[in-house]
Amino acid sequence: GVDSLVRVTPSMLKEKNGRKGKPAWSSYQGKVYNMTPYLPFHPGGEGELRRAAGKDGTKLFMEVHPWVNWENMLGDCMVGILVSEEQAVP
Numbered sequence: 001g002v003d004s005l006v007r008v009t010p011s012m013l014k015e016k017n018g019r020k021g022k023p024a025w026s027s028y029q030g031k032v033y034n035m036t037p038y039l040p041f042h043p044g045g046e047g048e049l050r051r052a053a054g055k056d057g058t059k060l061f062m063e064v065h066p067w068v069n070w071e072n073m074l075g076d077c078m079v080g081i082l083v084s085e086e087q088a089v090p
């Protein structure tokens with residue numbers, strides 16, 4: 001359920017930028033995914049996908065391939081939901 005999801009703030013997301021051994025997290029329409037396991041499988045290449053690491057990738061995604069159903073593809077990689085800094089768990 002929604003209560004078991006990690007509440008991820010933009011500053012937490014920014015930390016998971018995929019550099020220096022850190023995981024690459026990205027948010028898409030309010031949902032946060034660990035992209036690391038998917039990186040080698042992205043048909044557009046790992047480098048393109050990494051451009052969205054540590055941030056919201058919705059705009060980049062929609063510019064390139066709005067028809068792709070990422071929710072089907074990344075279901076198992078979902079780690080949480082994006083919340084504002086104020087909504088972080090105390």
Ligand code: HEM
Pocket residue numbers: 028042043044045048049051052057060061064065068069070073074
């Ligand atoms: C191609 C998935 C994020 C750039 C593709 C394709 C899929 C895919 C399935 C093949 C599409 C097709 O042939 O119709 C995903 C998923 C993403 C993601 C699941 C994250 C949820 C991104 C992002 C970028 C990007 C953030 C850009 C910064 C590209 C490019 C191609 C591509 C350039 C190649 C298009 C071409 O061959 O003409 N991606 N993508 N993707 N993707 Fe992504």
